Amino acid sequence: MTYLSRTLHALLILFLVVFGGFPIYWMAVTALSTNAELYNTGQVWWPQIGNLPMLLADLADVPLVRWLANTAIVAVGTTLLSLTLGALAGYALSRFRFHGKGVIGFLLFMTQVVPEALILVPLYAMFISLGLMNSLGGLILANVGFSLPVAAFIIKGAIDAVPYEIEEAATIDNCPRFGVLTLIILPIIAPSLAAAAVIAFFAGWNEYLFAATFLMDNTHWPASVGLASFIGQYETPLSAVMGAALIFSLPAVLFFLIIQRKIVAGITSGAVKG
Amino acid sequence: MTDLLLQADAKTPVARSARGGIRWRGMLPYVFIVPPVLYLAVFMFYPLGRQIWLSFTRTRLMNPNRSEFTGLSNYERLFADPEFYMALQVTVVYSALAVILGVTVGMIAALALNRPFPGRAIVRAVLLFGWACPNVAASLVWLWIFNERSGVLNTIVTGLGLDRIAWLTTTEMALPSILLVTVWQVAPFVMLVMLAALQSVPEEVKEAARIDNADSLSVFRAVTLPHVMPTLQLVSLLVAVWSIRRFDIIYLLTGGGPIGSTSTLIVKLRQIAFENYDLGLASAYGVIGLILALTVAVIHALFNRRRQKRSQQ
Numbered sequence: 001m002t003y004l005s006r007t008l009h010a011l012l013i014l015f016l017v018v019f020g021g022f023p024i025y026w027m028a029v030t031a032l033s034t035n036a037e038l039y040n041t042g043q044v045w046w047p048q049i050g051n052l053p054m055l056l057a058d059l060a061d062v063p064l065v066r067w068l069a070n071t072a073i074v075a076v077g078t079t080l081l082s083l084t085l086g087a088l089a090g091y092a093l094s095r096f097r098f099h100g101k102g103v104i105g106f107l108l109f110m111t112q113v114v115p116e117a118l119i120l121v122p123l124y125a126m127f128i129s130l131g132l133m134n135s136l137g138g139l140i141l142a143n144v145g146f147s148l149p150v151a152a153f154i155i156k157g158a159i160d161a162v163p164y165e166i167e168e169a170a171t172i173d174n175c176p177r178f179g180v181l182t183l184i185i186l187p188i189i190a191p192s193l194a195a196a197a198v199i200a201f202f203a204g205w206n207e208y209l210f211a212a213t214f215l216m217d218n219t220h221w222p223a224s225v226g227l228a229s230f231i232g233q234y235e236t237p238l239s240a241v242m243g244a245a246l247i248f249s250l251p252a253v254l255f256f257l258i259i260q261r262k263i264v265a266g267i268t269s270g271a272v273k274g
Numbered sequence: 275m276t277d278l279l280l281q282a283d284a285k286t287p288v289a290r291s292a293r294g295g296i297r298w299r300g301m302l303p304y305v306f307i308v309p310p311v312l313y314l315a316v317f318m319f320y321p322l323g324r325q326i327w328l329s330f331t332r333t334r335l336m337n338p339n340r341s342e343f344t345g346l347s348n349y350e351r352l353f354a355d356p357e358f359y360m361a362l363q364v365t366v367v368y369s370a371l372a373v374i375l376g377v378t379v380g381m382i383a384a385l386a387l388n389r390p391f392p393g394r395a396i397v398r399a400v401l402l403f404g405w406a407c408p409n410v411a412a413s414l415v416w417l418w419i420f421n422e423r424s425g426v427l428n429t430i431v432t433g434l435g436l437d438r439i440a441w442l443t444t445t446e447m448a449l450p451s452i453l454l455v456t457v458w459q460v461a462p463f464v465m466l467v468m469l470a471a472l473q474s475v476p477e478e479v480k481e482a483a484r485i486d487n488a489d490s491l492s493v494f495r496a497v498t499l500p501h502v503m504p505t506l507q508l509v510s511l512l513v514a515v516w517s518i519r520r521f522d523i524i525y526l527l528t529g530g531g532p533i534g535s536t537s538t539l540i541v542k543l544r545q546i547a548f549e550n551y552d553l554g555l556a557s558a559y560g561v562i563g564l565i566l567a568l569t570v571a572v573i574h575a576l577f578n579r580r581r582q583k584r585s586q587q
């Protein structure tokens with residue numbers, strides 16, 4: 001590489017890092033600033049760790065723990081239900097040929113095209129009839145519709161790679177088919193299962209539209225709705241808002257970085273195999 | 275009962291095929307596939323069907339389970355409404371630019387990261403922040419970055435001796451600002467996928483081209499680009515569908531305003547349903563949005579089929 005092209009390359013990387021990383025960095029910097037700095041004297045450009053006690057004191061006034069607990073309930077419920085149903089669908093799509101398989105694969109793919117907002121109103125009407133409004137359980141039921149197909153595609157792809165002979169040995173030993181799936185296949189595909197779990201978990205963790213529509217009572221709010229309620233509201237110091245946003249984001253960012261390749265494989269395989 | 279059924283299947287003769295699984299005589303496949311399909315039928319396809327049905331009715335949010343069939347009247351109102359054409363235009367422009375800008379930036383990032391340099395793993399991780407950050411948190415920090423009086427962008431702008439820019443509150447700037455956030459979110463995904471595709475380009479072919487004295491641009495055009503083209507098409511179509519679907523960041527950053535300049539069909543759907551309580555008209559907006567997304571998906575499927583045919587030859 002010539003000197004010039006190496007310099008250009010470095011500049012390009014620098015630009016991308018600033019563009020990609022700045023908002024998260026700025027969240028941290030803002031969280032560790034005082035109100036006076038943010039609105040009057042001008043924001044300091046680096047995080048001031050000395051302001052951490054002030055941030056923690058301000059955060060104590062935000063019901064962040066309750067919001068995060070609600071978020072965790074929704075995320076765990078979405079994960080468990082998506083994986084259970086996704087494993088059944090993934091196994092059937094990978095191992096069997098049956099009438100309607102093509103249609104089912106197409107319908108699973110279709111769910112990824114449907115905008116959340118498009119089924120919002122009918123779900124709203126349905127949840128009123130079923131008494132599921134204002135309940136975290138109802139929210140989980142709504143979320144799973146979108147994360148189940150992704151889980152199914154990831155699990156199908158993983159099972160495709162497991163040789164059938166392993167199952168044959170087990171079925172000859174008279175192991176029921178359901179036992180084959182839970183005791184033999186699922187442990188083998190554990191890494192893919194973990195990826196599907198992370199995707200479903202953070203789909204539930206991040207979800208906003210359904211939560212904002214179905215949960216009226218603020219004791220049920222997950223963190224996404226709670227944080228969004230800060231928009232246009234100026235009682236909570238901005239530093240605390242950014243601190244809460246950062247705490248809410250960190251788990252998602254960390255886990256996404258850990259399993260990035262699997263996520264991409266899951267999303268693209270769902271799109272390719274539809 | 276099911277247990278008996280499952281055990282008996284061990285003796286069912288099976289015809290195995292190289293592709294697509296095993297052909298079963300019994301009910302076994304349905305034992306597995308029915309629960310997830312039933313689930314989707316109730317919580318995805320029934321609501322979807324009902325939404326389409328609602329677009330042919332007069333239904334109010336106060337009483338969403340009582341509708342009066344009115345035929346095409348919602349669509350007549352829709353097609354007579356200048357706000358609809360505005361929303362359609364915003365959706366198409368927003369989605370097209372999201373694809374063009376998101377894919378370009380993501381592709382450039384992938385090419386920049388496709389050669390080794392010190393700290394590459396860290397750079398790669400940092401570039402993914404926008405994709406991994408939850409929508410609500412992203413909206414909060416970008417609202418602050420765009421803040422007209424004290425936000426960092428205007429600090430830079432005034433530092434350069436220019437006038438403050440109203441990033442989110444003028445019709446000229448709101449959509450470009452939203453696109454900036456969209457690119458921040460979408461480009462990392464494009465980068466990840468394209469990086470994987472670029473790493474599968476056979477090194478020998480590139481080497482052979484270089485020995486023939488081809489410069490790096492022509493190697494890229496003749497070898498690399500054709501190899502990654504199918505993947506590039508795929509991510510473009512994914513980004514297009516996501517843009518048509520996108521709600522959170524638009525709603526939280528501008529609420530669709532000012533004067534509808536960032537109101538996509540989907541944002542409009544939520545607004546008409548929950549602010550004007552007019553579920554019929556809202557559903558008509560949604561149906562048009564769905565048709566748009568489906569068109570993109572069909573284009574994708576056609577590309578996909580053509581590619582598969584070509585690779586079989």
